[in-house]
Amino acid sequence: MYDAATVLLREYYRVTGWNEQQSYTQLMRAASVLVDFEVPNGVLLSSASTQVPSLLSSARLLLVPLSGALGYTHVATPAPFDTRCIQHAEKRLSFASPFLTPDHPPGLLPYRDASAHGLWDALRRRAPPRDVLMYGCFHVPTTYVEGVVAMRLAPHWQLLMTALSNAPSYPLLPLARRLGLVAPGVPSLPKLVAPGATNLQLTLQMQTERTMAEYSYSVDDALWGMHVLRTLSAPTMLQPGVLSAGGEVFVSFAEMSAGFSLGMRYAQPPIVDAQGRRVSYPAVSSVTLNPMMGHVRYAYTAQAEEDLTLCARYDLNVYSYLSDLTLGAEYCLGPPTDDDARPAELPTASLREQRGVWKPKRAPGAELSLREDTLGWPAVRPAEVPPAPAPRPPDAEAPGGASVDGVRPDAVTPAAVPGAEDEPRLAAAPAEVRAASELPATPTVPPAPPAAPGPPYGLLKMRASASGLFALLWEGRWNQCLVSAGVQTQVSMHPTLSATSTLGCEIVYTEE
Template sequence: MLGFMDYVQKCFYRASKWDEDNSYANLNATARALLDFPTPKGLKMNLSSLSSPNFATSYSMASLGVVDGSVSYLYSSRPLDNALNSGDVQLKDAVSGYRDLREIMKPDDPRDWEIWKGGVRVDRRDTLLYGRMYLPASTLEALYLRRLAPTRQLKISAVSNSRLPNGGTILALLQQDNGKWSTEYLYSTDVALIGMRGLYNFGFDPRKALPRSTTATTTALDPRKIAGRFSAGAEVYYGILNKSGGMSTGFRYTTLPSNVGSPLTVTLTVNPLMGHFQASYAVKAGEGAVFCSRYDFNIYSYESDLVLGCELWRRKQGDDTAAAADASAAAASGMSAGNIDQTWQPETTSFSREGARDDVTGVLKARITQNYNIGLLWEGRYKQLLFSLGSNIDLKRREQPFRTVGIEIQYNS
């Protein structure tokens, strides 16, 4: 289950029209969400509130042998009217799962961001500030997020802890997203690390206007006819203090909403210096099931790892027929070629208050490794509360197979 502050940050991305999936860092986001999901330990409770469209607070308390907790504050210069409470938010927005990617969109024109009053520019760039203190460890983490332009964003995160080298670390990211391609330049105070990432999307370029003619070439360039997107990217980094570096490259193919078959995502990442490669495959088998597999292999040590996982969605009975009827009505009224641009806008704002009918009552996640380690997680909602119930099971430890068992409860107002 996404934490409230993570959910609010996603709302900020949606409100400021930033595509977080168009990044090399999130190339394997689907596989991570389906196979690397955390399971709660002990009892944890979260109480959060969006007291105003610009300000949010969150308090958490956990009990696992000792009692600890955290206090969080968040400020956004852009009103987050698309953020919903725990009783109204759709589970697909509150749960981290299969990433349904949309077609890349054309960035806004920089002139559209200008606001003039009396001959003077009065517009400001959207900014998000976040801070969290863990108690009783007194660990402090902070985030500064600022939209510099329609295609640029600055992200600075910091952690302060006396147990860390030099008492903490700072990571700065300058992100550029032009739709067709994206880049990230990073610097970390930890070993003075510098690096660069890049991702390129093959095929349709949203920055180029489609021809008005109806030739076969136009049909080939029409985003409505594109069933999938192939992306390739790479990263390089170097630590100045320890004089060591690294690099990796990756590829991803994912289907888009225009695809008539089963949605799927395939990724391959390679680290040539370490001799490691990773391949993953995720597919949606209908509306209520997702299956995923991931294979890791190292050509130097011959070590390998295989993880299998699934995600099963439970829906309200009788809603499948209603959903099909709604889809047919939408296709007849709003999905015509002339209105395709208007229909894309509701698709990219899943946090909208209007038309948000949540027919999902819960989701079951499961994974198993080749070492017979099993992870189980059930996430759902009870009235106004969101909950996560999970366990890690080691089948090789027959005397005590349950390694961890826990439940996490969230209430957001």
């Protein structure tokens, strides 16, 4: 399942109209969500709540080994922000279907400061109340602090900052040495302890209708990078698919290294005919190439049925000829229906039938059934059930100008006269047949359209690779909790190595 920070960041992108799937780093997002899912390790408990509309808190507790995390999130957007998204199953569960149509996002929303047409104009002018999301989390007992800040600078520019800081084991020791409280020449054991470190990464993103560029810098290893992804073909009636291509370049001055990669993605959206019936399901095909490392990766993800998604990913190194094939599947579990709760075999007779309150209608000429013979019900013969009289127009008059309630005296049927049940039924006159045929037909009510499927109740994921990695994961709702349970096994082909397994469960409490 996604954590609270990921769900809030995706909701922030949706509210502000930012398409995160147009980024080059999200080129194989559909395949990675379906194949590279994480199985919980141990027993993990988490919860999230909303104190005020703009402040949310989340907590996580891992029982084995014992550790925890406490985080807070602040959101400020002009559009209404759904703070209860962290409690929705369709957003917390890791479904792969939302990433099968990456080129059909909601349009960019209008920015507050319409006079600012670019980044420099927005920075020169007085800063308006900007769209911002700030998240911070503290981990214990590891004393790690992580933070995420997303800020909208201009209609097509956004700043994303991520940081991870590890406090030193003895934070006051350098200050004590500077103040002279500890002699500089005195040896101390804390020298063997690694000092604290902070990794800060800044990413400046620019997004237009067909292009997205990202410029990033990492403080830890002085890594500069640039990512570009552009849509090459727009969807048409004859060719609804969308083709996108891009690449990345990165340079590290600390390690004196550089590299680049190329990628391409073809997305096939779902096709619907004029009657609203789905003709084909969505599919995404992606390929990436790293020439310096010689690594080639190809992934194909498609929705086979309404509730079944399949994926195949192939990795190859052209220098060492090492390869790996990974297969994955995702099956969506819907909520229980009335047919599932109904027993397979119904009783032969209901309580009303046994008490004689209600008798079933039988077809003409049918014989007594065993149940009717046992209960003593009389057989219903067709001669004992006279047909209903033909309807008459309200203005029909009897011969001689007299009428009886709008019906002629000679048209009165024996069934309407008391004591005439045993007399044979008279044939209807041709005039009655013509009068009945001239009556307006009863308007037919069109059948109601089928009900739209409700939100998914859960999902079941499976992964198998040629390297011997097998994993199974189930995510779903149980009462007021979201539960994720899975198992992962690594089978080694080497005779000296044994298989390793991981079993875990994660429970997220949601408030109604």
